[in-house]
Amino acid sequence: MTAQTLYDKLWSSHVVTEEADGTVLLYIDRHLVHEVTSPQAFEGLKLAGRKPWRVSSIVATADHNTPTDHWDEGIKDPISRQQVETLDSNIKEFGALAYFPFKDKGQGIVHVMGPEQGATLPGMTVVCGDSHTSTHGAFGALAHGIGTSEVEHVMATQTLVAKKSKNMLVRVDGQLAAGITGKDVALAIIGKIGTAGGTGYAIEFGGDAIQSLSMEGRMTLCNMAIEAGARSGLVAVDQKTIDYVKGRPFAPKGEAWDKAVAYWNTLHSDEGAHFDAVVTLDAAEIKPQVTWGTSPEMVTDINGHVPDPAQESDPVKKGSIERALAYMGLKANTPISEIAVDVVFIGSCTNSRIEDLREAAAVAKGRKKAANVKQVLVVPGSGLVKAQAEAEGLDKVFVEAGFEWREPGCSMCLAMNADRLQPGERCASTSNRNFEGRQGQGGRTHLVSPAMAAAAAIAGHFVDVSHF
Amino acid sequence: MKAFTTLNGLVCPLDRANVDTDAIIPKQFLKSIKRSGFGPNLFDEWRYLDHGEPGMDNSARQLNPDFVLNYPRYAGAQVLLARENFGCGSSREHAPWALEDYGFRVVIAPSFADIFFNNCYKNGLLPIVLPAEAVDQLFKESQATEGYRLDIDLAAQTVTTPSGQSFAFDITEHRKHCLLNGLDEIGLTLAQADKIRAYEEKLKAEKPWLLA
Structure with missing residues (x-):
């Protein structure tokens, strides 16, 4: 055979x-x-x-x-x-x-x-x-x-x-x-x-x-x-x-x-x-990845920079980069670590399981969210994940860090419920899509891992979690 | 399903790559439990200047004059010309429902995302893959010429330009047959119910835990 x-x-x-x-x-x-x-x-x-x-x-x-x-x-x-x-x-x-x-x-x-x-x-x-x-x-x-x-x-x-x-x-x-x-x-x-x-x-x-x-x-x-x-x-x-x-x-x-x-x-x-x-x-x-644009392929690592459309020769790709930077409110060549965030979302079918929450909690433990971060949502993937996290005391770690501990659901991954970004808000998100309007009309999404999201919540901007 | 045979349709060129299904029909409209009525909210965030919600009177909303679908010359378009990876993202069939409800019968692109591509066929919407150079040519011609129309012939599997140039496209025999005849796929499958039952009998013997 x-x-x-x-x-x-x-x-x-x-x-x-x-x-x-x-x-x-x-x-x-x-x-x-x-x-x-x-x-x-x-x-x-x-x-x-x-x-x-x-x-x-x-x-x-x-x-x-x-x-x-x-x-x-x-x-x-x-x-x-x-x-x-x-x-x-x-x-x-x-x-x-x-x-x-x-x-x-x-x-x-x-x-x-x-x-x-x-x-x-x-x-x-x-x-x-x-x-x-x-x-x-x-x-x-x-x-x-x-x-x-x-x-x-x-x-x-x-x-x-x-x-x-x-x-x-x-x-x-x-x-x-x-x-x-x-x-x-x-x-x-x-x-x-x-x-x-x-x-x-x-x-x-x-x-x-x-x-x-x-x-x-x-x-x-x-x-x-x-x-x-x-x-x-x-x-x-x-x-x-x-x-x-x-x-x-x-x-x-x-x-x-x-x-x-x-x-x-x-x-x-x-x-x-x-x-x-x-x-x-x-x-x-x-290395720890962070998306900068409006498609998951628009990604670099924490040591990277926002790309410069002037360096792109393909006209369709160049147009995509220009449109993405305009939507995301980003300037070419900005270091990723200098991008400040307004909201952090830890959840979604990509990253809301118990290990994800443990990784985020390990970063948040004993720390507080940065003053410029308006909201940090932690949304467990299921009722069973929520119960497990609470049995381990992870909910307390999050609440003490100034994060919100929520009930399970898809939540701000696609914003079909009330959890959504306001126009212009920038979010470090553990979800899967950074499309225009995905997390709320005009919202700006950067996809990261749970630990990177928690670190951004604490620092107020993207930061290499391995140095955290 | 609506049958598709031939079409002579006005072309609207949407010059963006990676157009995702969130852009085609935003999530707030997925709360509907119907499969019709999505046309007015097709490309909602690009098409209107305000934020759209279900139940709004869309005729009273301010249109974005810079969005190609709103150009008067493309009113009544039935052929959407798009760039690579059209329909990427979510599996929502609301995307082809919205395109079809708006009036599109054909989408031409150099490539499509798999789930969207498949969903189109279930709704009498024909997705056509043409080589990137051909699509590029159609973009140039349709942008340069007002009232630019294409002839699409499903039986012959051709797209023909006003100057008579023809491009051939591929489609599986199964899909072509269903689309040409507007067939109900479930009815076709149920005609093979005995084979499905025979498969399940085998499963019961070999992997009984799957049927538990």
């Missing part, structure tokens, strides 16, 4: 039928659902008189619209509330394996909730009407975002009409310096290959530096595969993967567990498997 990549194995084991042009029906094991991209899909099912093909594949939560404070007051925005209540009633009508509604202790960002519940397992196909579904690839699962028509298609048929992507290997060799996180690795990769570098590919992340990342670091990395243009990111299964999954509520138990582990141990690329593209990075060269 020819050597296969991990992606080849996951793909071929889920093909139900294949047409002559390579279009396949791909079987879907797990369907994660949230309130924003599902109402029209449920509506479509109703109009056609259809039912979900396999209710036990559906795991749902409300996350995008939910407030992160004053939960006793409910959801004040009537349109947000209607969307969340529509999910409540749709799940009640159609069913699910599990549902974590607003205020439930298991509620949280769908990409935090799935893994922590064991709803995401190695070898699965995982879809969700959300581009950051790539997160789940950290478990050696084939996971990617889909549109609402596809949400309806998966509900009705348990399959997706799909075409195979090409294989890309991104190998990060060597060891990361102390304090360098999955977020810095992700941004460094995007800086190297660009936001369209992975378009048309499934990216497998490999190499010593990736193997040394924790499961949470791998989730952060795969989460941002989509920011490199790849719908799915993958990391091979190893003992860390299996240890993470063991004992979680929806993980297999007993005999099924042993059978599953035997299969999961085959979920890696074979020696000599063919990749259509290979990109390598030297881990030792990766």
Whole structure:
């Protein structure tokens, strides 16, 4: 048998039928659902008189619209509330394996909730009407975002009409310096290959530096595969993967567990498997990353400068830099460490897990936020993350530093709830997108790791956390 | 789904790379539980001078005269000409819904983000990839000539300029068939329900934990 990549194995084991042009029906094991991209899909099912093909594949939560404070007051925005209540009633009508509604202790960002519940397992196909579904690839699962028509298609048929992507290997060799996180690795990769570098590919992340990342670091990395243009990111299964999954509520138990582990141990690329593209990075060269523009590829490290559009010869790129600097209110050649911030956001499906909060708390401990920083939001990824953080006393560390400790949700990553930047405000954010208006109209986003965000909150400007 | 066969459409050139789905339809409009009515808020932050929220009377809002979609010469455009990596970012299908609701039937670019590209086909919107040089030429011609229109023929897989120059484009047979005939993909898939059930039987034997 020819050597296969991990992606080849996951793909071929889920093909139900294949047409002559390579279009396949791909079987879907797990369907994660949230309130924003599902109402029209449920509506479509109703109009056609259809039912979900396999209710036990559906795991749902409300996350995008939910407030992160004053939960006793409910959801004040009537349109947000209607969307969340529509999910409540749709799940009640159609069913699910599990549902974590607003205020439930298991509620949280769908990409935090799935893994922590064991709803995401190695070898699965995982879809969700959300581009950051790539997160789940950290478990050696084939996971990617889909549109609402596809949400309806998966509900009705348990399959997706799909075409195979090409294989890309991104190998990060060597060891990361102390304090360098999955977020810095992700941004460094995007800086190297660009936001369209992975378009048309499934990216497998490999190499010593990736193997040394924790499961949470791998989730952060795969989460941002989509920011490199790849719908799915993958990391091979190893003992860390299996240890993470063991004992979680929806993980297999007993005999099924042993059978599953035997299969999961085959979920890696074979020696000599063919990749259509290979990109390598030297881990030792990766420094704390900070984005300066309005696309995640507009990134440099903490020792870098805002670029000068005059140095760019390509007219389209030059125009993009000029537009980005005007939007961001930045001058060419400004050192990154001289950029002051107004707001800091620690949260999102990229960086709101317990290790992220521990890293931020380690920086904040015994310190106070800078006077020029108006607000520091710390938003845990789920109710379970929040409870764990509080059990460790992290909430007190944050509050003593002048940070706000909030309820779980997507929050200021995309500002669908009340948490948003005002026009012109500059934010150090642990989220995944620095697009124009993403965190609020006119808001200016700089993407960083949790430790770098906490350090910016304390210093009032970007600073190298390794010297902190 | 609306079928797509041929189109002779006015071209609007949007000369920016990496146009993301947050720009195509900002997040506040995703709170809707409907799949129509997004057209007036297409490119909302670029198109209007004030901040848009759901429920506003968009006809009373002040348009940004510098945004290309607002130029009188592009009123009624059905072909959007774009730069590389169009539709990057979030998976929101509200982006193709907004483009289609506005009146676009075709988007031409040198490259598209994968999820957006896929979502277009589900909504009778045809995304066409042409080589960067061809797109560059179309930008120059459409900017230079008022009333510049393109002929798009899906069956023949061609884009033809007013001077008669034709560019061929690729599309999978499956997508072409669905689009030409306006087919309901779920109905097509359910015609293969026995094969899906057979797959599940195999799964039950080999990986029972997945069906638990």
